[in-house]
Amino acid sequence: MLHTMPDVRGTLTPNRPLADLTWLRVGGPADWLFQPADVEDLAAFLAALSPEVAVFPMGVGSNLIVRDGGVRAVVIRLGRGFNAITIQANGITAGAAALDAHVARKAADAGLDLTFLRTIPGSIGGAVRMNAGCYGQYIADVLVEIQVVTRQGQQMTLPAAALDLQYRQSALPEGAVIVAASFRAPQGNPQDLHDKMTEQLTRRDASQPMKERSAGSTFRNPAGFSSTGRADDSQALKAWKVIEDAGMRGATRGGAQMSEMHSNFMINKGGATAADLEELGEEVRNRVFQHSGLTLEWEIRRVGERLAEKQ
Numbered sequence: 001m002l003h004t005m006p007d008v009r010g011t012l013t014p015n016r017p018l019a020d021l022t023w024l025r026v027g028g029p030a031d032w033l034f035q036p037a038d039v040e041d042l043a044a045f046l047a048a049l050s051p052e053v054a055v056f057p058m059g060v061g062s063n064l065i066v067r068d069g070g071v072r073a074v075v076i077r078l079g080r081g082f083n084a085i086t087i088q089a090n091g092i093t094a095g096a097a098a099l100d101a102h103v104a105r106k107a108a109d110a111g112l113d114l115t116f117l118r119t120i121p122g123s124i125g126g127a128v129r130m131n132a133g134c135y136g137q138y139i140a141d142v143l144v145e146i147q148v149v150t151r152q153g154q155q156m157t158l159p160a161a162a163l164d165l166q167y168r169q170s171a172l173p174e175g176a177v178i179v180a181a182s183f184r185a186p187q188g189n190p191q192d193l194h195d196k197m198t199e200q201l202t203r204r205d206a207s208q209p210m211k212e213r214s215a216g217s218t219f220r221n222p223a224g225f226s227s228t229g230r231a232d233d234s235q236a237l238k239a240w241k242v243i244e245d246a247g248m249r250g251a252t253r254g255g256a257q258m259s260e261m262h263s264n265f266m267i268n269k270g271g272a273t274a275a276d277l278e279e280l281g282e283e284v285r286n287r288v289f290q291h292s293g294l295t296l297e298w299e300i301r302r303v304g305e306r307l308a309e310k311q
Contacts, residue, residue, distance in 0.1 A: 027066025
């Protein structure tokens with residue numbers, strides 16, 4: 001990248017490999033990786049950065065394939081300066097880098113029910129961006145507002161309504177970085193909430209390959225969801241079922257495999273490239289379409305360049 005980078009108080013690393021920062025452990029380097037010290041550091045950096053330089057906010061890489069050619073952008077990864085959790089009378093505010101599971105536990109300690117977050121992999125910033133949810137609850141149900149830093153370096157507060165949260169998507173301004181989110185939550189008995197989360201973990205571990213390198217659900221459920229992201233169980237089609245019906249449970253390509261345990265989980269069995277994973281996913285999509293006429297949409301984000309594009 002030919003552009004001069006602004007001075008920072010955090011860490012700015014050129015040509016930084018990203019594979020070790022993703023749950024699938026694949027992918028090439030970012031032109032730059034920026035880990036800001038705090039919100040002010042992030043805002044000053046973005047304000048001074050040339051508008052020609054792309055930025056890509058990255059969480060903990062739990063729902064991400066970075067392609068083998070890497071990312072032609074400044075990847076922004078928030079760390080310790082962005083993981084504070086503050087309890088209010090009827091809600092909770094969490095930094096974007098706070099892990100979903102940690103927020104759920106802290107909320108339960110305070111008698112606030114955000115238990116659905118306990119089994120969602122990743123951090124709060126990503127959960128908001130994707131309107132994450134499970135067990136019939138979604139971020140859209142509990143989100144009050146978010147704090148962001150825009151691509152121009154402006155700090156802003158956005159109400160939940162401004163995000164147009166829908167099933168696995170939101171309408172964030174281009175290049176905006178979520179730095180914190182505030183939630184309202186119903187009250188409950190702390191012990192009951194922790195017991196509920198223990199039960200959820202038991203159910204998850206019995207049906208999902210939690211000991212494998214995966215990125216959670218590979219594809220969105222193809223139908224049965226309203227525009228607000230709420231599940232309609234009377235109509236719901238499950239991605240795992242249509243994948244299995246198409247004969248793709250356990251399918252492999254290179255080091256990539258559709259899990260034998262849960263056919264909508266793609267796993268890195270060892271030595272997989274990003275190309276292996278993405279090509280296997282596209283094969284699954286083609287086979288499902290041929291079998292049922294349904295077009296699966298990726299839930300895992302794929303970013304960056306393929307190696308052939310970089311050359």
